[in-house]
Amino acid sequence: MISQNTIETVFETARVEEVIGDFVQLKRAGSNLKGLSPFSNEKSPSFMVSPVKQIWKDFSSGKGGNAVTFIMEHEHFSYPEAIRYLAKKYNIEIEETEQTDADKAEANEKESMYLVSEFAQKYFHNVLMHTDEGKAIGYSYFKERGFTKDTIEKFGLGYSPESWDAFTLEALGKGYKLDYLDKTGLTIVKEGKQFDRFKGRVMFPIQSMSGRILGFGGRILTNDKKAAKYLNSPESEIYHKSKVLYGIFHAKQAIAKQDNCFLVEGYTDVIQLHQAGIENVVASSGTALTPDQIRLVNRLTKNITVLFDGDAAGLRASIRGIDLILEEGMNVKVCTFPEGEDPDSFAKKTAYDDLVAYLSNSAMDFIQFKASLLMKEAKNDPIKKAELIRDMVMSISKIPDKIKREIYIQECSRIMDISEDVLFNTLAQLVQKDIQEVGKKQKADQKAFEVVKSDPETVSASVDVQYELERKIIEILLLYGTAEEEFEDVLLKANEEGEAVEVKELNNYKVYQRIYLSLQEDEVELANPLFRAIYNDLINYFHQNETFELEHYLMRLDPELAQGVTHILMEEEREALHNWDAQQIVVKQKNQTISQYVSETILTLRWFLVDKIINELKNSISSEPEADNSEILSAAMDYYKLINSFSSKLGRVLSRYS
Template identity: 75%
Template sequence: MITKETIDKVFESARVEEVIGDFVQLKRAGTNFKGLSPFSDERSPSFMVSPVKGIWKDFSSGKGGNSVAFLMEHSHFTYPEAIKYLANKYNIEIEETEQSDEDKAITDVRESMYLVSEFAKTYFHNTLLKTEEGKAIGLSYFKERGFTAETIEKFTLGYSPEAWDAFTKEALGKGYKLEFLESTGLTIPKDDRPFDRFKGRVMFPIQSMSGRVLGFGGRILTNDKKAAKYLNSPESDIYHKSKVLYGIFQAKQSISKLNNCYLVEGYTDVIQFNQSGIENVVSSSGTALTPDQIRLVNRLTKNITVLFDGDAAGLRASIRGIDLILEEGMNVKVCAFPDGEDPDSFAKKTPYEELVNYLEDNSKDFIQFKASLLMDDAKNDPIKKADLIREMVVSISKIPDRIQREIYIQECSRIMDISEQVLVSTLAQLVQKDVSDVEKKHKQEQKTFEVVKNEDPVQPRKIDILYGLERKIIEILLLYGNITEEFEDVLLKTNDEGEIENVVERNKYKVFQRIFLSLQEDEVELANPLFRDIFKNLTSYYYQNETFSIEQYLMHLQPEFAQEITDILMEDERVVLHNWEGQNIFPKAKTESISQYVSETILTMRWYLVDKIIEEIKNSISTEPDSDNIESMSMAMDYYKLINSFSKKLGRVMSRYS
């Protein structure tokens, strides 16, 4: 197990905005950062990161927490793996206590598959570099492609031996279970003699954005016409090819920094570009581009430049993916290489500066690209030209932003020499058709459900006042619990005439002490079980520790507590998210008068609880003619006087909650 000292160092060093910034493109919003949710499909940012509090909150999915929680949610890390990832990121040496065999045996199926895949990556890489067969066949191939030792190491390229079961035997000998070798697709079951899927191939590990090995691509080096040139891992619990982009792990920081992503087709295209100095490049690995792959890039940048091979047939087949990119609200450019060239071959022979200049000079807006590509076919044929224009308008109709659509319509009008009015009319028809299709689908889906008429009128949902007040108390404890403030105490004292009177004194307390003592004085316990447990845990922490850090506190909490606390702490960030100040709405900062804020909250809660007591008394009063209700009425009047005093202290008109 990882020692407490190492975990403490990790939490002290990890900056939440830096950790999340490796996976999500963040933009500063006041003292915070915001970005698109990595957990849902959205176009308006609802993901907030607070460096001051050391936490994040995704308002679209409800998830939240600290740096470790993000890695566990986003990359499916276990707690120890998240700590190790952060330790590696911040160059912290990991100290571990001795582990037993039971500790090493991970029962979780997905985790076992990840471990098997990681072992396979290391095995193939070592086979490439350290065995005679690997060096003679695999390493020679990569060197012929022009890949340097640094590049081979960066992408952990490998080689799977020609023997039928070399990898499977090695893995079983190391204690890895056959069921996980088979479920990852590394081993193919066959009676009592399972064999290697990738035998005799050079290996390309496919990694997630966080670096976890999801699967492999293998290229055969012989001229066996019966065997596929490239072979990928089959779909599994950890590998879904439609949701993965090759090279995203190596490219993520460069994509975010340069605010652009180059999209290519093959593994070697990505590797050769990286070696040439252009790192913001990923590949769909020969599969048709999917919305999930586009959203993966969308987390890092809004800009995609699609790089195509020089042959015209391939270009026409590939431009279908452009509409998908436009539908996601992204900006897309297209760059084609000269005939007979692909990104791999062109980058291999072109110096870095020339390659950069070529990409800049030849990257065209998708409208210009489609026009230049397809006009050769249309030429002077009016029907083909009409079809081309219609195809371009179809692409424009996929763009969700109306202003962008109008700009592209103007550009299309200029390029194709056709009136804007005709294009706008065609566009309107297409958009209306899309809307009608959606409405039709929605109505069909509704018909699948049995509609039951509710005879009773729908009652409006009653606001849970007590829940809101108790939640506010937890929020105050978290934000200001360790701050010392001056509060008013009302004491009973005897004056010179021997009469008892109320005397107001001002005394200093820490906020958590004031709240704790006030609830003790009222003999009140929080009604919500989760808030009650958090309150006890939090006040205990304050009494035992002189200083308070949200990061340190969260790291020791059970997940249920940590999630609720994150939700409470990030509630205020909605102000930033919705830009209220930009709309001339200025919420009052609670720090302007913490003692007043605390006192008002406690008084309001007292008011609410006393009001409930009055309701109970009223319900207990009998309506029978001979009933004696004097005592009950007297008690109610006393409580009304108490509420009246609360009202005066709060400086507002007395009202009822029920």
């Protein structure tokens, strides 16, 4: 178990904007930061981070929390794993007791697969660095490729011995279950026998964006024609090759900083460029580029530069991935290397400054690249030229942004010497075709959106007034709970004649005390179960603690309540709902004091609840001729007097501070 002292140190040290910044490109939005959701596919940012409150909220998926919950959500970590990850990031020494057998048994299947993969990476690396076979074969190969010891260490490279079961026996001997060795694909189990999948190969660990080992790529070093040159881990619960980019863990910060990502094909291309000083580079690992891989980059930058070999045989097929990148609304450039060179070989022999200059000067916009490449094929053939132009317009049609589409049409017109009108007509046909194919759903969504947008009554009807008022009370407690403010009390006191009269006094209360006493006085219990649970927990916390720090408070909450708290605090960052005043929902204005805001909110809630009772009484009135409704009407009149009282009090609250 991790000690409480370590957990508190992690919470105090970790900055939510720094933690999330490793995974999402964040841009300033007032006092907050915003970016694309890492939990859903979106093109407009709805992911908000509050450095002041040290919390985040993803409005597209509803998720939210602090730095620890982000790591748990994003990487599917357990709570202890998230703490360990952050401790490692901030170089915090972890104090913990040794994990018991019972603790190990509690680890779920996915976590067990991660642990097996991490063990395998350490095993293969140890074999590479510290065994005769590993040094003679694996280490020698990496040295021949020009990789330094530091680079080998950084990327965790390894070697799997030329033995049918060396790794499997070692793992079983360390207590790892054969079931998880099989599920991760590290061991092949067949007809009661088990043997190593990667025997006799140099190993490239494949890491997630947070650095967890997901799987491996293994390269054979012999000339065995029957064996595949490269062998990857099979698909598993933790490894989905279409959703992973090799090198993303080491590249993420450089990608965000440089605001550009270089995309290559193989493991060694990534490592060699990284070693040469170009760290913002990732690889699709030999697979066709997928939308999920592109979205990984899209979180960090809008710009991708695709690097192609100078003599790539499948260049025409490879550039199809460019259309996928364009569809995601990203900017694409293409850079090719001299004939006979690839990113690995070119980076190996080129000085850093020359390499940077080459990548900068040789990168072409995708439209120019496609034109130059395909024009070689078309030559003087008018039919092929027409197909080429249509191919280019097809790529342009994938771009979501209309302004960018128009600019690229103009560029295509200039390059291909063809009128813009013809190109725009062709573009319109292609766009219309796409709309027709997937348009039914889009039209239905658009229609629904327009109905809501154009009908204020629909918006009003959708607002749950009691929900919003209760949410406001929780928000006030979270933001101002321990603040001491001056409130007006109305007391009954005897005058000189001995009559009871109302006397107004100003007294100091802490905000949470005022709210608690006011709701207790009316015996009001919050209707929303989540708000009620948070309210009760907050009041107990305030009664037991002199001070309130949001980070420490969140740390002790269970995930459901913590997410609820985050949602309440970040809700104000969204665009305000229309017509709050008509809904009788109080929104704090800049010139309001805290006590005025508290008083208004409580009075408005009480007003709403009494109004609700009056409506219930009205509905209970019998229409039967002989029915006696006098008691109901009398009660309703009493409640109407209460509403008049609330109106009077609200007037005093407003006039006191106006």
